[in-house]
Amino acid sequence: MNKTKSLKFIADCHLGKLAKYLRMMGFDTLFFNSIDDDELIALSAQEERIILTRDKLLHENKTSNTFYLHSINHLEQLRELNRAFLIKNKREKPRCILCNVTLKEINKKEILDQLPKKVVKYFDFFEVCSKCGRVYWHGSHFKRMMNTIESI
Incomplete structure (x- = not known):
């Protein structure tokens, strides 16, 4: 884990896919x-968050801490963030892609009734969101997301 102050973001309304990837990387990212x-700017200031945006007017607002993303592609956006903040080197414990809460490891036996049969058969490591209860495992979706992150 990163010992320096963690990066915290707010992704504006056009950056939902990017927000999910940042959460998987462990970054506290509101969406x-x-x-x-005005609410976005106030929340950014209050919680010391960087606003990620493709809105030039918002970015040019001198009262906000914004980072303007040039690309509309989430992979390119991740690359832009990596160039600016070295996010690939500052990854932390993954967060729920829906709730933004840090995931907690959970014993397979505690969640057997929530898992598809194939998942029970092939996977042993699980994490859960303490807010929404969503269960995560390192299946094909996780691997695709990690491959995308590694490609930045």
């Missing part, structure tokens, strides 16, 4: 489908 720019 709202809809939020007023």
Whole structure:
């Protein structure tokens, strides 16, 4: 884990896919489908978060701490963030891609009734979100996301 101050982000309403990848990398990343720019700026200041945006007007607002993303592609956006903040080297414990809560390891026996039969057969390591209860394992979706992250 990174010993320096952790990076915290707010992804604006057009960056939901990027927010999920940042959460998988362990970055505290807020995302709202809809939020007023003034609320976004206030939350950023209050919680010392960097606003990730493709909105030039928001980025040019001198009262906010923003990072403007040039690309519309989430992979390129990850690369832009890596160039600016070295995010690949600052990864932390994964977070729930829905709730943004740090995942906790859970014993397979505690969640057997929630798992598909093939998952029970082939996987032994599981994590759970303490807020929404979503269970995660390192299946094909996880591996695709990790391959994407590694490619930055």
